[in-house]
Amino acid sequence: MSRATNVARNDGLLAQSMAPERPLLLFKTVVIVAHPGDETLACGALLPRFPDICIVHVTDGAPHTVTAAREHGFHHWADYALVRRKELERAAAVGGLRAPVLQPLGLPERSAALRLAILTRALLGFIAGAELVLTHAFEGADPDHDAIAFAVAAARSRMRGRGPVVVDMPLYRRQDTGDGAVRLRLTHDERVRKARMLAEFASQQEMLMAFGVRDECYRIAPEQDFTHPPDEVRYDSVERGITGGQFAQLARAARGELGLDSVPA
Numbered sequence: 319m320s321r322a323t324n325v326a327r328n329d330g331l332l333a334q335s336m337a338p339e340r341p342l343l344l345f346k347t348v349v350i351v352a353h354p355g356d357e358t359l360a361c362g363a364l365l366p367r368f369p370d371i372c373i374v375h376v377t378d379g380a381p382h383t384v385t386a387a388r389e390h391g392f393h394h395w396a397d398y399a400l401v402r403r404k405e406l407e408r409a410a411a412v413g414g415l416r417a418p419v420l421q422p423l424g425l426p427e428r429s430a431a432l433r434l435a436i437l438t439r440a441l442l443g444f445i446a447g448a449e450l451v452l453t454h455a456f457e458g459a460d461p462d463h464d465a466i467a468f469a470v471a472a473a474r475s476r477m478r479g480r481g482p483v484v485v486d487m488p489l490y491r492r493q494d495t496g497d498g499a500v501r502l503r504l505t506h507d508e509r510v511r512k513a514r515m516l517a518e519f520a521s522q523q524e525m526l527m528a529f530g531v532r533d534e535c536y537r538i539a540p541e542q543d544f545t546h547p548p549d550e551v552r553y554d555s556v557e558r559g560i561t562g563g564q565f566a567q568l569a570r571a572a573r574g575e576l577g578l579d580s581v582p583a
Contacts (some may be wrong), residue, residue, distance in 0.1 A: 331450065331483060332500050332536060335364060340505075345450040347371045348482075350441060350470055352454060352462035353379040353427060354406035355519045358413070359526065360487040361452055362512040363504050363534055366414045373410075374421045374444055376437065376466055378402060382426035390521060395426075401521055409518040413511065428559045430465035434472075434572035437465060442473040448482040453539070455486040458548035461560045463489075468544045468569055475578055484539040490552070491535060499537040544569040 334341060347368045351357045357365065357373050365371070379402035380386065382395045392398040407417050423440060430437055445451050453470045454463035467486065474481035488499055504512065513531045544566070551562030560568075573579055 331485070332538070335536060336500055336502055340367065342369055343367045343450075344369065346448050347450045347452065348444050348448045349373045350376065350444065350451060350453040350466055352376050352430065352460065352466055354402045355379070355409070355516075355522050355526070356454070356463075358409050358512065358515045358519070359529055360454075360489055361534055361536075362413065362515050363502060363508040364452075366511075371415070372419055372421055372444065372448075373415070374423065374441070375406070376423045376430050377425045377427045377462055378422060379427055381428050386427075398521070402519075405519045405521060409515040412515045412518060428462060430462045430469075431560050431565050431568055434465060434468055434568055435575040437469040438472040438476070438572065438576055441466075441469050442476060445470065445473055445482055446477070451482045451484045452536075453484065453486055455488040455491070455537075455539075456542045456544060456548065457488060457490045458551035458562055459490040459553070461553055461558050461565055464544075464565055467539075467542070468572070471539065471542060471544070472572070472576055472578060476576065485536050486539040488535045488537065489529070497537060498540070499535045502534040502536065504531070504533055545573065 331345070334343060343364070345368070347370060349357050349361065349365070349371065351360065351374070354375055378399040380395045380399035384395070387393065387395040387398050390398050403422070406420060410417065410420060421444070425433065451470060454466045456464050456467040458464065470484055474484060491497065491499060509531050516526050516531065519526060547562030547566050554561050
């Protein structure tokens with residue numbers, strides 16, 4: 319049993335996170351998310367409680383196309399990506415985080431699912447020394463989110479039981495689904511700080527308004543079969559450059575490339 323698993327079982331990681339006293343969470347922690355702003359939306363209330371944290375953004379938040387740039391009022395995708403980075407740095411400062419904890423991989427938005435094996439190998443370097451990883455749930459809501467859920471799970475499988483505890487952060491779950499998630503009910507001060515952090519993402523306000531400053535959900539990441547789509551795939555009905563069926567095919571191919579076919583999906 320790994321040290322990280324012992325930490326989770328003996329000290330009650332999720333219980334510590336929910337504790338009314340709001341103790342510091344003394345785990346070497348890596349947060350891995352798809353886009354700038356995802357970290358604030360999913361776990362903004364927890365971020366200031368991690369003294370030892372690294373936040374990895376897999377994409378720069380900008381599809382690398384002229385069309386996408388112009389849709390957001392920019393002449394070039396690089397200008398849009400730069401704005402998203404600056405928004406992230408300002409939000410992090412509000413949350414008491416320094417810019418060096420923000421580690422960008424720089425992939426184009428909507429491209430992570432096309433690079434599952436490469437992404438897995440890249441993330442392995444970040445999680446190898448961690449005790450705790452916070453990341454996206456496999457929900458069928460966004461292909462970048464699902465790609466990261468796959469890559470984290472695959473990287474941990476390659477560590478053969480020596481990996482960190484992985485906690486996922488469902489953003490689209492329905493209430494009371496019996497999936498083991500716990501809800502962090504934000505205090506007034508946490509809600510105010512999170513609202514200030516979210517307000518820094520001016521380019522994303524339309525999307526963020528759909529979520530609001532809500533409580534946060536966490537669960538120990540379950541075993542997932544990424545080679546079959548979830549029951550509901552939201553990006554089947556909106557343009558995200560990929561379907562749930564195509565994602566499943568890419569996951570099967572990546573498992574083969576990574577040598578994971580002998581490991582349960």
